[in-house]
Amino acid sequence: MKRGGELRGARLAYETWGTPSAARDNAVLILTGLSPGAHAASNAEDPSPGWWEGIVGPGKAIDTDRFFVVCVNSLGSCKGSTGPASIDPATGEPYRLDFPELTLEDVGNAAYELARGLGIERLACLVGCSMGGMSALGYMLHHPGSVRAHVSISTAPQAQPFAIAIRSLQREAIRLDPNWNEGRYDDAHYPEMGMHIARKLGVITYRSAIEWSGRFGRIRLEPDKREEDPFGAEFQIESYLQGHARRFARSFDPNCYLYLSRASDWFDVAEYGHGSIAEGMRRIRLERALVIGVETDILFPLQQQEQIAMGLREAGAEVDFVALDSPQGHDAFLVDIERFGAAIGAFMAKL
Structure with a gap:
């Protein structure tokens, strides 16, 4: 773990849609916000609607007829992955506050190991929403070149005071x-x-x-x-x-x-760039990126999306930046499916 300590036998909960190509080069990995589980969309094993039902599926913005889509529940969560509520194999009791200090880089690294465990050496696209967007940045900072394209949604390169x-x-x-x-x-x-x-x-x-x-x-x-x-x-x-x-x-x-909330506060791309977000972002190696922000988002304001877009562009990626005027604020990516779906679908069609 980034801040010390270790986990043995940690598990990650994930769900998949679609079929991996022979070369396993059509994988899309989705990292979620703080509270959702891995059930982004309905599937044969669980037909109940997922938290991103309008975006993920056959013929949808993230087209499961074309891509092998994986959604992972964050390390440290309680939706199937190992976290403070899990049983510590060393004691037979829940970890509770004995769980190691958690960072979003740990969340990203765990997701990277999941992808490798599925035989995926390089993702076609890494998608991160809200807290998951920060975890995605951590994933790419620690594993440059492991992702071909990235969709960054309503997130931040560092936690701001508000x-x-x-x-x-x-x-x-x-x-x-x-x-x-x-x-x-x-x-x-x-x-x-x-x-x-x-x-x-x-x-x-x-x-x-x-x-x-x-x-x-x-x-x-x-x-x-x-x-x-x-x-x-x-x-x-x-x-x-x-x-x-x-x-x-x-x-x-x-x-x-508590653990995931504190991990969100600690995240800061500037740690990787000698105090500069721009320098930290230059460590990321991508071909293409889509950065979406919402003008009414007070938690992850549009300015932070612009920072991400500029940083990825300066790092050499071809970047599409979309600012939406959705009235729903930060949660717009969960409810304004028409506008988010159009932006994500147009980007994914180019991959």
Whole structure:
């Protein structure tokens, strides 16, 4: 691991679509944001819709009739890959906070080993969304020349103060919940409230003020749907956030959330360029790249997408840069399928 320590017998969960070519040169690897699992799209074994159902599939932007597509669950997550919630083979107990310090470079390196384990020496394309985009940069920094093309979506070459501040508050909410208990919680004593607040903070930054105003305005809940608590939810936006929090709180392990959140703060391409992002980006070796940003994204602002595009271009890649005016903010790549699909599809058609 980059910051010390090691994992033995670590596992990665992944799903695949399509068929590898004889030369195994048609592989597309997808690295996800913090919370999604490897189920990017439906398949024969799991027909339920995936988190990127509108993008991945036969004839879609990432065409599984043409490409062998692999989506991997990040190292450190709790969706099948080894993370703090996994059993430590040395003790027979969950790692919890004994899990080694995790970086997004570790996430990228683990994904690289997965590709090699599948017999893929060079990816046709590496796709990274949000946190997965940072992991993808780590992958390419450590393994130059292992990727032919790259799609970078709503990500960053380094964590900026606003994003660090939000993630710090999310982690604090979890750690201040008495049930967190220094990471030693169980189903009966679970940091539910901390996870609720962390999720609400996240959802607020994943979308834009434009969308919140358009969807909810100042609409109040019907009187019979309001809480009796005088400070309880009164507006529809409050109820919406509560619903998100309830669905998420038990679906993602709190310690895994803490580790991946901190890993996102630590990531910095400038470490590889003597303090310069531009110099760090020059270590990446690519033929082509597509960089997509969203004008309303406050978590990973458009300026950071421009930095990535410029860095890859100066490193010698042919770069397409697309700035979308989607109102959904950071989460637009999950919901504005029409515009993202058109941009990704046009790029993939050229590979």
